[in-house]
Amino acid sequence: MNIKITASYDGTTYCGWQIQPNGITVQETLENAIFKAFNQTVKITGSGRTDSGVHARGQVASFSLDSSIPPEKICKAVNAYLPNDIRVLDSQAVDQDFNALRSAKKKTYSYSFYIAPVEQPLKERYALNLDRLPDIALMKKCADLFVGEHDFKCFNASGGSAKTTVRTVYSIEIELAGGDLVIFVTGNGFLYNMVRTMAGTILAVGNKEKDLETVKTMLKTGDRNLCGRTLPAKGLCLEKVFYQ
Amino acid sequence: MNIKITASYDGTTYCGWQIQPNGITVQETLENAIFKAFNQTVKITGSGRTDSGVHARGQVASFSLDSSIPPEKICKAVNAYLPNDIRVLDSQAVDQDFNALRSAKKKTYSYSFYIAPVEQPLKERYALNLDRLPDIALMKKCADLFVGEHDFKCFNASGGSAKTTVRTVYSIEIELAGGDLVIFVTGNGFLYNMVRTMAGTILAVGNKEKDLETVKTMLKTGDRNLCGRTLPAKGLCLEKVFYQ
Numbered sequence: 001m002n003i004k005i006t007a008s009y010d011g012t013t014y015c016g017w018q019i020q021p022n023g024i025t026v027q028e029t030l031e032n033a034i035f036k037a038f039n040q041t042v043k044i045t046g047s048g049r050t051d052s053g054v055h056a057r058g059q060v061a062s063f064s065l066d067s068s069i070p071p072e073k074i075c076k077a078v079n080a081y082l083p084n085d086i087r088v089l090d091s092q093a094v095d096q097d098f099n100a101l102r103s104a105k106k107k108t109y110s111y112s113f114y115i116a117p118v119e120q121p122l123k124e125r126y127a128l129n130l131d132r133l134p135d136i137a138l139m140k141k142c143a144d145l146f147v148g149e150h151d152f153k154c155f156n157a158s159g160g161s162a163k164t165t166v167r168t169v170y171s172i173e174i175e176l177a178g179g180d181l182v183i184f185v186t187g188n189g190f191l192y193n194m195v196r197t198m199a200g201t202i203l204a205v206g207n208k209e210k211d212l213e214t215v216k217t218m219l220k221t222g223d224r225n226l227c228g229r230t231l232p233a234k235g236l237c238l239e240k241v242f243y244q
Numbered sequence: 245m246n247i248k249i250t251a252s253y254d255g256t257t258y259c260g261w262q263i264q265p266n267g268i269t270v271q272e273t274l275e276n277a278i279f280k281a282f283n284q285t286v287k288i289t290g291s292g293r294t295d296s297g298v299h300a301r302g303q304v305a306s307f308s309l310d311s312s313i314p315p316e317k318i319c320k321a322v323n324a325y326l327p328n329d330i331r332v333l334d335s336q337a338v339d340q341d342f343n344a345l346r347s348a349k350k351k352t353y354s355y356s357f358y359i360a361p362v363e364q365p366l367k368e369r370y371a372l373n374l375d376r377l378p379d380i381a382l383m384k385k386c387a388d389l390f391v392g393e394h395d396f397k398c399f400n401a402s403g404g405s406a407k408t409t410v411r412t413v414y415s416i417e418i419e420l421a422g423g424d425l426v427i428f429v430t431g432n433g434f435l436y437n438m439v440r441t442m443a444g445t446i447l448a449v450g451n452k453e454k455d456l457e458t459v460k461t462m463l464k465t466g467d468r469n470l471c472g473r474t475l476p477a478k479g480l481c482l483e484k485v486f487y488q
Contacts, residue, residue, distance in 0.1 A: 010365040055366055075362065085365045118319065121254040121329045122299055122481070126366060237366070 001067070003074060004094040005044075007059045010085040012125060012234065016052040017059070026050070026086060030061065033081035037074075038067055047104045047241040051193070053233030055126065058089075058240040062100040100241070106170060106188050108239040111199035111231060113181040127180070128235040134206025136176060142205035143172035143183070145215055146198060153222030157193040157230070165191060165222075174202075184239065193230050200228035247315060248338040249274075249288075249322075251303045254329040256369060256478065260296040261303065270294070270330060274305065277325035281318075282311055291348045291485040295437070297477030299370065302333075302484040306344040344485070350414060350432050352483040355443035355475065357425040371424070372479040378450025380420060386449035387416035387427070389459055390442060397466030401437040401474070409435060409466075418446075428483065437474050444472035 007030065015023030019031075027044060034042050044063040050056055069077065074091035082088070097103075112127035114120060119129045146152075146169050153165040169187040183199050201218070204210040210228060218226035251274065259267030263275075271288060278286050288307040294300055313321065318335035326332070341347075356371035358364065363373045390396075390413050397409040413431040427443050445462070448454040454472060462470035 008365050010369070057364075057366060079362065084363065084368055087363050087365050089362050089364075118323065118333050119328065119331050120301075120333075121252050121331050122301060122370060124328055125254070125369070 001065055001071065001093045002062060002096050002098055003065050003071060004060060004062050004092055004098060004100065005075065005078075005088050006090040007061065007086060007088050008057045009055060009059070009087070010125075011050060011053050011055045013085065014052065016054065017046050017048075017050045017056075023052075026056075026059075027061075029082065029086055030078070030088075033078045033086075034063070034065070036081040037077040038065060038069075040066060045100050047100045047107065047238075048189075050238050051233055051236075054236045054238065055234075056238040059238050060100045060104070060241040060243075062094065062098055098243075103243050104189075104241050105244065106186055106242045107190070108184055108186040108242075109190070109195045110237045110239050111183045111185075111195060112235045112237070113203075115179040115181065124234075126234060126237070128231060130181070130203075133176075133181070134203060135208065136174060136181075136206065138208070138212075139174050139183075139202050139206035141212055142202045142215055143174060145212065145219060146185075147172055150219060151222065152191055152194060152219075154218045154224050154227055155194040155197045156191050156222075156224070157197070162191050167191065167194070172202075196233070196236055197227050197230045199235075200231045202228070203231070204228035245309055245311070245315065245337045246306060246340050246342055247309050247318060248304060248306050248336050248342060248344065249319065249332050250334040251305065251330060251332050252301045253299060253303070253331070254369075255294060255297050255299045257329065258296065260298065261290050261292075261294045261300075267296075270300075270303075271305075273326065273330055274322070274332075277322045277330075278307070278309070280325040281321040282309060282313075284310060289344050291344045291351065291482075292433075294482050295477055295480075298480045298482065299478075300482040303482050304344045304348070304485040304487075306338065306342055342487075347487050348433075348485050349488065350430055350486045351434070352428055352430040352486075353434070353439045354481045354483050355427045355429070355439060356479045356481070357447075359423040359425060368478075370478060370481070372475060374425070374447075377420075377425075378447060379452065380418060380425075380450065382452070382456075383418050383427075383446050383450035385456055386446045386459055387418060389456065389463060390429075391416055394463055395466065396435055396438060396463075398462045398468050398471055399438040399441045400435050400466075400468070401441070406435050411435065411438070416446075440477070440480055441471050441474045443479070444475045446472070447475070448472035 042063040047060045071093035075088035149168040173184040286307045291304045315337040319332040393412040417428040
């Protein structure tokens with residue numbers, strides 16, 4: 001049967017989602033747990049890669065499993081063999097043509113900050129410290145420039161291998177609660193490092209280190225030198241993947 | 245000069261606050277950082293120990309330092325030599341007779357839970373997973389039994405060395421926000437493991453595994469067998485220490 005799982009992980013100690021020779025990845029850890037639970041070697045397909053140190057609350061993956069176990073019980077069976085920092089939250093049987101990567105319609109990522117004069121050890125793992133509150137209204141104006149279909153060539157990091165740099169951003173929400181500031185970005189796909197550099201650009205505008213005209217020029221010309229910095233992985237989290 | 249610092253730490257990888265031969269402690273890590281910053285061997289006194297794996301948002305410590313640095317700049321100097329999971333949030337000069345342990349009047353600890361059918365990797369480090377919401381009204385009724393001056397002999401774990409088991413609990417607040425449930429306990433002092441066992445007892449009542457009459461008997465007789473379980477360290481956090 002074709003299985004769809006939703007997984008959450010603390011990416012701090014992983015070399016990202018996708019299997020690679022030098023370092024432990026989330027995909028590999030999941031495949032090993034599935035092997036231990038079902039004595040079957042499976043190859044799982046994620047909705048996309050997450051980079052080293054990036055977290056997920058709702059990564060989706062699919063794989064083919066030969067078993068008579070009720071599909072909704074697969075998550076529990078696999079969790080028994082996973083370390084604490086990865087959990088399968090849900091498992092279900094899906095149509096044979098479902099593929100977590102190819103069937104994905106859109107994704108939401110979050111980038112989290114917290115405002116405090118000194119780093120807070122109990123927040124550092126999942127968010128980036130800002131010593132003062134940026135101008136949220138300016139951040140929202142900057143974010144609005146990215147919404148819609150654009151050629152995001154300016155965000156195309158050197159490691160990227162995308163055929164086209166045109167993507168559609170459906171929405172960018174900026175939420176401030178207590179001292180926590182979160183940017184939620186929903187789009188049909190993202191270039192390598194795109195969300196981290198986009199968040200860095202929105203932050204630079206909020207900090208008045210960059211003005212909106214520069215961002216417009218950056219989008220128009222695709223000049224990567226005009227972008228804000230690529231923010232560290234730890235603040236980034238894959239929140240949700242949307243299908244049909 | 246006599247210095248008072250307020251520190252926060254992620255206790256996950258530490259063998260608690262107090263220096264001990266087998267394992268790295270928060271106190272030792274702070275003393276090493278102070279040595280590196282000021283080339284002085286100091287002995288710092290904490291407001292009290294926190295156990296292995298317990299976190300702090302507002303631990304207080306005092307020590308004597310021979311330096312002409314403005315006291316409020318000590319935190320920054322020390323932070324430069326601390327790992328990310330410990331930060332000095334504040335430093336100030338205090339009267340010579342101030343002692344972080346002896347001068348402490350009361351403390352607030354929190355114990356955090358989160359409600360979810362499966363463990364959430366992004367919450368697991370700082371809170372205990374509950375698969376369903378306990379009865380909050382019952383939890384509050386149980387908590388009320390602990391408020392006031394009582395002989396908390398029932399909570400006196402075998403590792404404890406207190407001269408008297410009488411303590412005053414000033415307040416217990418139970419807050420539910422989203423899926424996060426937090427118990428805040430403020431008292432003039434706590435026995436070894438007292439907050440964790442008290443939280444475990446309140447939880448057992450909320451889960452209807454224990455009734456209020458049993459808790460009353462437990463308090464009256466000091467029978468430790470009637471307590472709830474001692475909850476794991478990771479959900480416990482020293483929030484604040486109060487002085488004059």
